[in-house]
Amino acid sequence: MNKTILGLLLAVCVLGMTLIMLKERLHTAPPPVNTENPQSPAPVHPQTQAPLPPIGASLETVGTSSVDMGIAQPAPTPDRLPAQALTLPPEGGEKQANPPAAEKTPPEPARQGTPKAPVAETPEKPAKAPAQPKIDRFVVFARDTGATLRLVGNGPISYTNTSLQNPERLVIDLNGQWQIKAPGVPKNPLVTNVRIGKSGGKTRVVIDLAGKPARTRHVLSKDHRMLDIRVDTK
Numbered sequence: 001m002n003k004t005i006l007g008l009l010l011a012v013c014v015l016g017m018t019l020i021m022l023k024e025r026l027h028t029a030p031p032p033v034n035t036e037n038p039q040s041p042a043p044v045h046p047q048t049q050a051p052l053p054p055i056g057a058s059l060e061t062v063g064t065s066s067v068d069m070g071i072a073q074p075a076p077t078p079d080r081l082p083a084q085a086l087t088l089p090p091e092g093g094e095k096q097a098n099p100p101a102a103e104k105t106p107p108e109p110a111r112q113g114t115p116k117a118p119v120a121e122t123p124e125k126p127a128k129a130p131a132q133p134k135i136d137r138f139v140v141f142a143r144d145t146g147a148t149l150r151l152v153g154n155g156p157i158s159y160t161n162t163s164l165q166n167p168e169r170l171v172i173d174l175n176g177q178w179q180i181k182a183p184g185v186p187k188n189p190l191v192t193n194v195r196i197g198k199s200g201g202k203t204r205v206v207i208d209l210a211g212k213p214a215r216t217r218h219v220l221s222k223d224h225r226m227l228d229i230r231v232d233t234k
Contacts, residue, residue, distance in 0.1 A: 131154060131155070132179060133153060133154065133155055133174075133176045133177065133178040133179070134153065134154045134178060134179040134180070135151050135153050135178055135179065135180040135181075136152050136153065136154055137150070137151070137152035138150070138151050138152075138180060138181065138182070138183045139183050140184070140186060140188070140191060140194065141186075142186040142187060142188035143232075144189070145189065145232045145233050145234050146188065146189055146190045146191075146213065146230065146231045146232035146233055147186075147188040147189070147190055147191040147230075147231055148228055148229070148230050148231075149183075149191070149194070149207060149228070149229040150227070150228050150229075151180075151205075151226070151227045151229075152225060152226045153178070153225050154225075155225065156223070156224035156225060157174060157220065157225060157226075157227050158174070158175040158224070159173060159174050159175065159227065160172075160173045160175075161173075161218060161229075163216070165212075167208065167209075168208075168209040168210075168211060168212050169206055169207060169209060170206075170207040170209060170213075170216065170229070171204060171205070171207075172205040172207070172227075172229065173203070173204050173205075174202060174203040174204075174205065175201075175202060176201065176202070176203065177198060177201065177203060178203040180196055180203060180205070181196070182194045182195060182196050189210070189233050190209050190210055190211065190213055190231045190232075190233060191207060191208070191209060191210075191231065192208045192209065192210050193207075193208040194206070194207055194208070195208070207231075209231065211233070213231040213232060213233065214232055214233055214234050215230075215231070215232045215234070216230070216231050216232075217230040218230075
């Protein structure tokens with residue numbers, strides 16, 4: 001890079017010197033021409049006219065030639081700088097200054113949660129009143145040795161039983177006010193009739209018998225919803 005710059009400077013200096021020499025020659029006025037008695041110009045000695053320096057000549061050669069020819073060299077101007085100062089800046093230009101640090105923006109305050117609309121409380125449904133106890137099925141099955149009375153309720157059956165004489169009868173007291181209808185009684189050896197009554201918060205079932213039974217059994221199902229009353233003559 002420095003060699004290229006020096007070569008350019010030398011070429012500029014040579015061209016400058018050549019232009020100065022040409023300018024001085026042009027300013028030299030020729031002698032007046034005598035039209036009446038023209039005289040031939042004096043021959044110019046080849047040594048009096050210095051030849052032009054070649055374009056590729058070095059700076060020292062050009063300076064020596066100009067001194068020999070008696071040509072005054074121009075004084076160096078202060079505008080000219082030494083060759084060492086004519087250095088090109090490095091490629092890419094000067095490094096850019098560090099960019100100013102970005103201003104820190106204060107953190108945004110945390111968004112508060114959107115308040116949820118209060119959930120309307122659904123009013124509690126009133127508890128259903130317990131269904132009235134009901135004997136859905138009341139039947140009498142006739143057997144050879146007696147009869148079986150079956151009661152099926154819509155809820156658990158709680159009861160007490162009693163035997164009465166003169167006449168013979170069997171009493172079943174159901175706890176609570178039950179809806180119940182007396183069943184029909186088929187022909188059998190013991191049961192003649194069934195009656196229903198209510199008293200003191202209880203429902204009474206009276207079973208009329210033809211005679212004293214030899215055996216009486218009460219069978220309640222596991223869920224307490226079905227009650228079988230068996231009476232036998234043997």
